Amino acid sequence: MDTKETRHNFFTRLAHMGLALATITQLVTSLIFVAPSPGKSGNIWYEIHEYGGLTAFGFVLLFWLALTARRLGTAPGLLFPWFSGPSLRAVWSDTKAHLAAVTRFRLPPFEEHGALASAVHGLGLLLVTAMVATGTIYYFINTGNSDAGGLVGVLMFVHKTLANVVWAYLIGHAGLAVIHHFTDNLRLTEMWSLKP
Incomplete structure (x- = not known):
């Protein structure tokens, strides 16, 4: 590598x-x-x-x-392939290759900038961005009642709904990283190091 x-x-x-x-x-x-409620603190x-x-x-x-x-790392076009025909075809092709490997009980080969993995990373970044954006806006406009209606209610609905998706993403992302680490396809220190 x-x-x-x-x-x-x-x-x-x-x-x-x-x-x-x-x-x-x-x-x-x-x-x-425990979230605060009217008259009670959290x-x-x-x-x-x-x-x-x-x-x-x-x-x-x-x-x-x-x-x-940045100059190194996955290109933004690989992270967000949704508006490019060739990029979408690459994601679909990579998805079929992964499914074929899984049906043979094999681990798909690790590719640093594989189309499917890159697109999933991009979706993860968008997902976490939506979570922190809704939570941050809520922090500044909340009325002390997370069950309030209007914009506060919409923000909390989106925030709570996406939380389950974030759990699934985190478990899948971390799980696959560990599997690839122990099969020598990837070193976790590639992303978990503060060395220059």
């Missing part, structure tokens, strides 16, 4: 690590926090969830900045 082709720049790795840890914190605290886990969400927003911004300014 050519390390020049696979190495991600420092800011991409920092944003990925920070966003991953913030997302895990958000998901775990969402299971145990518990400490709610506070951690709020400030963790604002931190996640910062890491999402860093990720988008790194994505637009």
